[in-house]
Amino acid sequence: MHSRINNILNPKIYFSFLFLFVYLNVFDFTAGQPVRYLGIENGLSNNAVTSLYQDQYSFMWMGTYDGLNRYDSDEFKVYRNEWNNNKPLPYNYISALNIIFCPLIL
Structure with a gap:
């Protein structure tokens, strides 16, 4: 035993x-x-991703030091604070994502 x-x-x-x-x-x-590794060579605005969110449409939203990025499994769409944009972001540095931000930009 x-x-x-x-x-x-x-x-x-x-x-x-x-x-x-x-x-x-x-x-x-x-x-x-x-x-899969996704970086600036794939269209991401900055390699420093500070926040990440997946919405109800399966878009991946990534906040970076250089804007908000929406990834649809094929390509990135980048949203930035630009003077010629009619819906600019207040800042390019995105430190957190909230569900309320994403539907307003679609």
Whole structure:
């Protein structure tokens, strides 16, 4: 009985099960959609994304140091504070997104 408890508490067995548990969870997580890197070369206004939101239309909204970006799984549309824009943002630095901002810009 004592040796059975020692076998269960054996660090090698414990860490083997822990590794297997973590490995299977990571494998399950990565089995879904592939992860894609999106940056300025894809049309993002700035690589420093400060906030992220997905709306009811599946648009991904990204706030950056250089404006608000809407991604539709193909391309980015960038909204900035520009003098010739009839619906400008108050600032180009977006630190947080709220659901109220997105429908007003669509």
